[in-house]
Amino acid sequence: MPVRRLIASLALVAVTTGAQALDDSKYPDWRGQWRRPQGVGIQWDPTKPLGRAQQAPLTPEYQALFEASLADQRAGGQGNDPTFTCIPPGMPRAMTVVFPMDVIILPEATYIIIEYASQVRRIYTDGRDFPAEYEPSFLGYSIGRWIDEDGDGHYDVLEAETRGMKGPRSFDASGLPVHADNATVVKERIYLDKANKDLLHDEITTIDNALTRPWTVMKTYRREKQPIWFEYNCMENNRHVLIGKENYYVNMDGNLMPVKKNQPPPDLKYFNQVQK
Amino acid sequence: MLYRNFMGTIALVAMLALAAGEACAFDESKYPDLKGVWHRVGAPRWDQQDRTYERAPLTPEYRAIYEANVRDQEAGRQGTDPTYTCLSPGMPRIMNMYEPMEIVVTPDTTHMLIEHIHDSRRIHTDGRTWPEEVEPSFRGYTIGRWEDSDGDGRYDTLIAETRHMKGPRSFDSTGLPLHADNKTVVKERIYLDKSNPDLLIDEITVIDNALTRPWTVVRKYRRERVAFPIWRESVCAENNNHVAIGSEDYMVSADGMLMPTRKDQPPPDLRYFPQARK
Numbered sequence: 033m034p035v036r037r038l039i040a041s042l043a044l045v046a047v048t049t050g051a052q053a054l055d056d057s058k059y060p061d062w063r064g065q066w067r068r069p070q071g072v073g074i075q076w077d078p079t080k081p082l083g084r085a086q087q088a089p090l091t092p093e094y095q096a097l098f099e100a101s102l103a104d105q106r107a108g109g110q111g112n113d114p115t116f117t118c119i120p121p122g123m124p125r126a127m128t129v130v131f132p133m134d135v136i137i138l139p140e141a142t143y144i145i146i147e148y149a150s151q152v153r154r155i156y157t158d159g160r161d162f163p164a165e166y167e168p169s170f171l172g173y174s175i176g177r178w179i180d181e182d183g184d185g186h187y188d189v190l191e192a193e194t195r196g197m198k199g200p201r202s203f204d205a206s207g208l209p210v211h212a213d214n215a216t217v218v219k220e221r222i223y224l225d226k227a228n229k230d231l232l233h234d235e236i237t238t239i240d241n242a243l244t245r246p247w248t249v250m251k252t253y254r255r256e257k258q259p260i261w262f263e264y265n266c267m268e269n270n271r272h273v274l275i276g277k278e279n280y281y282v283n284m285d286g287n288l289m290p291v292k293k294n295q296p297p298p299d300l301k302y303f304n305q306v307q308k
Numbered sequence: 309m310l311y312r313n314f315m316g317t318i319a320l321v322a323m324l325a326l327a328a329g330e331a332c333a334f335d336e337s338k339y340p341d342l343k344g345v346w347h348r349v350g351a352p353r354w355d356q357q358d359r360t361y362e363r364a365p366l367t368p369e370y371r372a373i374y375e376a377n378v379r380d381q382e383a384g385r386q387g388t389d390p391t392y393t394c395l396s397p398g399m400p401r402i403m404n405m406y407e408p409m410e411i412v413v414t415p416d417t418t419h420m421l422i423e424h425i426h427d428s429r430r431i432h433t434d435g436r437t438w439p440e441e442v443e444p445s446f447r448g449y450t451i452g453r454w455e456d457s458d459g460d461g462r463y464d465t466l467i468a469e470t471r472h473m474k475g476p477r478s479f480d481s482t483g484l485p486l487h488a489d490n491k492t493v494v495k496e497r498i499y500l501d502k503s504n505p506d507l508l509i510d511e512i513t514v515i516d517n518a519l520t521r522p523w524t525v526v527r528k529y530r531r532e533r534v535a536f537p538i539w540r541e542s543v544c545a546e547n548n549n550h551v552a553i554g555s556e557d558y559m560v561s562a563d564g565m566l567m568p569t570r571k572d573q574p575p576p577d578l579r580y581f582p583q584a585r586k
Contacts, residue, residue, distance in 0.1 A: 056334045063416075117545055118394065118545035119543055119545050119546050120543060136412055136414060136419065138412065143412060143419070143421070145419070145421070145428065150425065150426045150427075150428065152421050152423070152428060152539075154539060156536070158536065160536045163536075163538065166538055167538075167540060167541075169540075169541035170541060170543065171541060173538075260439075260443075261430060262443055262445065263396070263426060263443075263445035263446060263447060264426075265395060265396050265425070265426050265446060266545070267393050267394040267395055267425075267544075267545060268395060273551050273553065274560075275551065275560055275564065275565075275566050276560070276563075276564025276565065277564065282552075282553055282554070283580070285554075286553065286554025286555060287553075287554065287576070287577050287579060287580060288553055288576045288577070288578065288580065288581075289580040290580060290581060294582075294583075295581075296581075296583060297578045297581035297583060297584045298565070298566045298576070298578075299565050299566070300566060300575045300576075300578075301565060302561065302565055302566065302567040302568060303566075303568055303573070303574075303575040304572065305572075305574060305575060
């Protein structure tokens, strides 16, 4: 009787353990919190200063739009940067990782959770193809595949492609534009630094009709092993107000203010008191 | 001989299985299968059985605040519902689940990913205790533990406790208030229905100084099993026509003009616009 119980128990162990266990040793360890390294700003190409110095390969049409954006920002406006109303930056700008990100690897998907603007990217690795139809979104639709590049039996590189974005989006806060047709395709190679496992690299190539050629930049994130996750709610202290096409500012005493010289006030025709 | 061979085979299988188990950091079979798309059952109201909240166990002070809020909402304002400017609903209201939820279980953390305002939650199950200092947040700080309540060798219930919320928060869009001291504690028991594994149950008990006693409600979520789910992005700020200027809430009309939200609402003060002063 005890032998029978032992056999039953061993068989149960074998079935239970073998049935659904995820072999996480096949995947790289990307646990922890990933932040921009100290001194790295939020411009698109982190190796170059913000603005014209990015040397973005813009088409003449989009270079002109960028110049107009810079001029508008100098005058106090927001230019082509649409995030002042707390809409998310979308892809590829999300990968600037303004606030830290969490990466969760499961066989069917890799989740990238970014606190800034509450963005959750799902990079599907379940073998699916791009669906025939899907609703465009700021983050787009990402499909990835794992690669064992050095042939050691463990995956080390996640390749991802993202399509299906919607706008308005820009590369960074300078208003560096992506094309209004939203036909952007983003290709990424994400992997740990070979010499320092606490650095994660993301080689991001953007293919966009605002650009004369695919534009590749390298983003790097540093691992925080004992993370504290904080909440960032953009709307909580956002003083920008969009009325029609005009952006205003609500100051500390709760009154509406212009953001540009000679900016017209909002039309108050729907208020009875004004009409009297 | 036959018996010895059989025993040897069994032992080998068990050893291989245990070795494989040791190599794997994450034995998924220990956890319940929570994969899929979870949809709210019923309306996003805190207590779906009490339409007017007459039975809500509010203290007299918070009953008065709630009644004032109802009158305020009847007059076109927002009362004590703070989410009209796309502020996160926070806990426990997050669990009203305004958009579908995905649950991602890992040994260290159970992630509840909800496409709404900042509703995604981390339930830490790594054995941590409460930190000495926590920066308050709308969703709070949650510690959980898995339980094998029926002793079958698999976890079936996630017990969670959430503290350190900040405000303003309300239970739902009726403005049913939580206390302004933000000392809310939320306790949850989350498990699959025994007779229907496509039904997830969250028994939520709220302990709050606006209440005369702990208040327990049961929320249910229905699973949609999809081979390749498509998660819809929801961005509250994208099409929000509410505009808060000082303590007043206005609307932006379809033609891009500022509108009052109630009768005889004063327009915003335009003192900072030289053109308006002329």
